[in-house]
Amino acid sequence: MNTPKVPDIIIGRLPIYLRALQRLAEKGFDTTSSQELGERVGISAAQIRKDISQFGEFGKQGTGYNIAYLTERIQEILKVDRVWDVAVVGAGDMGHALARYPGFSHRGFRVTMVFDNDPAKVGQPIGNFIIQSTETMAEAIRQAGIKIAMLTVPAIAAQGVADELVKAGVHAILNYAPISISVPADVRVQHIDPATHLQRMTYYLD
Amino acid sequence: MNTPKVPDIIIGRLPIYLRALQRLAEKGFDTTSSQELGERVGISAAQIRKDISQFGEFGKQGTGYNIAYLTERIQEILKVDRVWDVAVVGAGDMGHALARYPGFSHRGFRVTMVFDNDPAKVGQPIGNFIIQSTETMAEAIRQAGIKIAMLTVPAIAAQGVADELVKAGVHAILNYAPISISVPADVRVQHIDPATHLQRMTYYLD
Numbered sequence: 001m002n003t004p005k006v007p008d009i010i011i012g013r014l015p016i017y018l019r020a021l022q023r024l025a026e027k028g029f030d031t032t033s034s035q036e037l038g039e040r041v042g043i044s045a046a047q048i049r050k051d052i053s054q055f056g057e058f059g060k061q062g063t064g065y066n067i068a069y070l071t072e073r074i075q076e077i078l079k080v081d082r083v084w085d086v087a088v089v090g091a092g093d094m095g096h097a098l099a100r101y102p103g104f105s106h107r108g109f110r111v112t113m114v115f116d117n118d119p120a121k122v123g124q125p126i127g128n129f130i131i132q133s134t135e136t137m138a139e140a141i142r143q144a145g146i147k148i149a150m151l152t153v154p155a156i157a158a159q160g161v162a163d164e165l166v167k168a169g170v171h172a173i174l175n176y177a178p179i180s181i182s183v184p185a186d187v188r189v190q191h192i193d194p195a196t197h198l199q200r201m202t203y204y205l206d
Numbered sequence: 207m208n209t210p211k212v213p214d215i216i217i218g219r220l221p222i223y224l225r226a227l228q229r230l231a232e233k234g235f236d237t238t239s240s241q242e243l244g245e246r247v248g249i250s251a252a253q254i255r256k257d258i259s260q261f262g263e264f265g266k267q268g269t270g271y272n273i274a275y276l277t278e279r280i281q282e283i284l285k286v287d288r289v290w291d292v293a294v295v296g297a298g299d300m301g302h303a304l305a306r307y308p309g310f311s312h313r314g315f316r317v318t319m320v321f322d323n324d325p326a327k328v329g330q331p332i333g334n335f336i337i338q339s340t341e342t343m344a345e346a347i348r349q350a351g352i353k354i355a356m357l358t359v360p361a362i363a364a365q366g367v368a369d370e371l372v373k374a375g376v377h378a379i380l381n382y383a384p385i386s387i388s389v390p391a392d393v394r395v396q397h398i399d400p401a402t403h404l405q406r407m408t409y410y411l412d
Binding site: 012042078093097098108188190195197201203 | 217218220221222224225226229245246247248283284285286290292298299300302303304306307309310313314315353354356361377378380384385386388394396398399400401402403404405406407408409410411412
């Protein structure tokens, strides 16, 4: 399955559909419609039909989508029909929250390593892990073949750590540091910064 | 200052520019260019010039942008030239991380209340606060005039809590619960879900 021409904006909506489908399945539903999905995720039914049709014919006029089948196909498209090991770099409050985050299971991810540069933290437990030193990070990530990292280090350290992660083979970084980081073109970055997200909303407040 | 016709996608980029400008100021720079800003945030110089010009004339050909002035103007546009009180609902790991998050200061926000429905947590300290009961949440938020909340409750509780927050006067919700929530048209929601963000990147991995 390779559909490299699909716009990134559509790829970005697939995880939202997937989450809603999994929730419908948990509630015991077998089928759904673009209307029902749309109401749940706040996206128009027409947009959902258009997005999903990029990948083939999934729904039938009148009977809608088979939830289990569409779920499996989207998991396959997004490559979360497997479990990806993820490294957390930075064992502060946010690193702790991510290392213990219950929302990754059944969604394609598991945290398997946590790193920090503070000697007082190295060797301490965090979730099910022992915090490892960033000094041995590159080697540990390379050996384990880890492709995905979540970065929760201070802004000033973020670019340096990102560079090291990329050299060690990481190709996807979820960046919680409050700074934009630069990576080579073949590496993906997503930024999560609560202050930035809040600032996007205050514009609309009275 | 009211420019209601500016597309939301541009509003969404302003916090990124603001963050980069504040960082340049911390480093001691007085002026910057759309080229330099662009390299830092991964957005083209032309796009930055176009976005910023929506709000007036800020740069001069050849001399670039005055960082302090542009910072102040964007803060004013985004209404973060003031400090907004924020409520955190859900005192789990993520709620703890947000209640103690150091990145809100100087960016327009301060967490002033934390709520949980677990009697064992109510009354316990979290950051500088005492966890309050969700039973008294609506009244506390209404009395304090809080407009912004961060939601870190389980998926199953999220819609109910969001409804209560909206009734209490909240108009902007940063939703960390792994589920889409529905709100009235005059309420803003931003979703932060690390699994969703990761799934958007795995599509591109080998």
